[in-house]
Amino acid sequence: MLTRYDTILLSKGGGYQFTTSDGDVYIAYFTEFTLIDSNQNEILATSFGFANKEGNKSHRHDVKIKNTIIHLIMEFFENQDDAAILYICINNDGRERNRHITFGRWFNEMNKDFERYSSLGEHAKAGFYSSIIFKNTNPRRLKLIESFYFTIAYYWGLGENNQ
Amino acid sequence: MKLQNENIDEIRYNEDVSKKMVNPFVKLIKDKERIAEAVQNGQPLSSLKDIKFVNPI
Numbered sequence: 001m002l003t004r005y006d007t008i009l010l011s012k013g014g015g016y017q018f019t020t021s022d023g024d025v026y027i028a029y030f031t032e033f034t035l036i037d038s039n040q041n042e043i044l045a046t047s048f049g050f051a052n053k054e055g056n057k058s059h060r061h062d063v064k065i066k067n068t069i070i071h072l073i074m075e076f077f078e079n080q081d082d083a084a085i086l087y088i089c090i091n092n093d094g095r096e097r098n099r100h101i102t103f104g105r106w107f108n109e110m111n112k113d114f115e116r117y118s119s120l121g122e123h124a125k126a127g128f129y130s131s132i133i134f135k136n137t138n139p140r141r142l143k144l145i146e147s148f149y150f151t152i153a154y155y156w157g158l159g160e161n162n163q
Numbered sequence: 164m165k166l167q168n169e170n171i172d173e174i175r176y177n178e179d180v181s182k183k184m185v186n187p188f189v190k191l192i193k194d195k196e197r198i199a200e201a202v203q204n205g206q207p208l209s210s211l212k213d214i215k216f217v218n219p220i
Contacts, residue, residue: 011209012209013208013218014208014209015208027198027208029208030218031191031214031215031217035187047191051195051198051202053203055199088191128188152188155187155188156188
């Protein structure tokens with residue numbers, strides 16, 4: 001059993017809160033996210049993120065933070081076979097690539113029942129890092145993959161000539 | 164177009180999709196910045212009215 005921090009579900013959709021042994025308070029949250037496919041259909045997904053009350057200050061490496069985040073994501077999928085979680089690493093401090101790599105490493109530590117698809121190298125050159133994850137048994141699997149890449153290509157104008 | 168980890172060879176890009184829609188990635192980036200600011204200020208996320216938070220079932 002991985003060690004993690006206890007989480008508190010905040011009221012009124014306010015996300016989950018946990019406090020580290022160093023006293024850092026984190027809020028993890030899920031929000032609605034709508035992809036589009038090539039037939040103009042809206043494909044509902046969920047975005048995931050978390051924030052620290054101390055902002056972007058440097059923190060001691062703490063494996064329990066990773067375990068807590070993975071736990072929340074796994075719990076999200078527990079009763080939702082057709083769900084998908086999208087996350088994006090914003091470029092507000094020049095460390096978005098590092099965060100994207102870290103999150104990918106965390107994903108690899110999840111069990112093998114999940115798949116992850118990421119924005120492409122040309123997107124990274126434009127400072128855009130995003131991934132979508134879902135169960136490998138997801139009945140919407142192909143639709144999610146197509147709409148994830150279509151939405152990126154459509155709105156960022158990237159990827160159309162990548163054949 | 165080859166997708167990562169997947170042997171899918173083609174994705175069709177239909178230019179008919181309405182460009183009037185808000186770029187969901189731009190909205191998400193702005194939402195994340197607002198959420199981070201709210202968390203730092205101790206403001207409940209439920210007070211951010213135009214962000215649709217969801218909880219697991």
